[in-house]
Amino acid sequence: GSTEAIKGAVEAGMGIAVxxxxxxxxxxxxxxxxxxxxxxxLQRQFSFVRQRQKFRSRLMDELFNFARNYCEQRDRDAGNLLASAALNES
Known part of the structure; x- marks a missing residue:
């Protein structure tokens, strides 16, 4: 269902949703x-999408590389935080 329909159902008292x-x-x-x-x-995976036959511009490549680098750095930072938390618990 659509997000709007789900939100409306929850607002109407029909249950809960994620x-x-x-x-x-x-x-x-x-x-x-x-x-x-x-x-x-909860964590979700996202993907960049484009037309299969569409040309790739330099700007599209730069956006993709920026997003990939951002996500990789965030994953590294999260790994460092998890490792630090594990060390603090022991």
């Missing part, structure tokens, strides 16, 4: 929905 926090930012501000943090947090 949606991204970005999808409910307006409802959180209005107070019509409340977020319940999940522990551990």
């Amino acid at each position: 949606v991204s926090k970005a999808a409910i930012s307006k409802e959180l501000k209005l107070g019509t929905l409340a977020a319940i943090p999940l522990e551990p947090a």
Whole structure:
């Protein structure tokens, strides 16, 4: 179903749902929905998509490389935080 339909169902008291926090930012501000943090947090994989036969411009390549480097650095930082937490627990 659509995110709007899911949010409407939850607002109508029909149950709960798992949606991204970005999808409910307006409802959180209005107070019509409340977020319940999940522990551990859920993670999703995203992909860049493009037309199969479309040419690749330099700008498209730069955006892709920027995003890939950002994600790789974030993964390294997360790994360092996990390793640090494990050391602190022992």
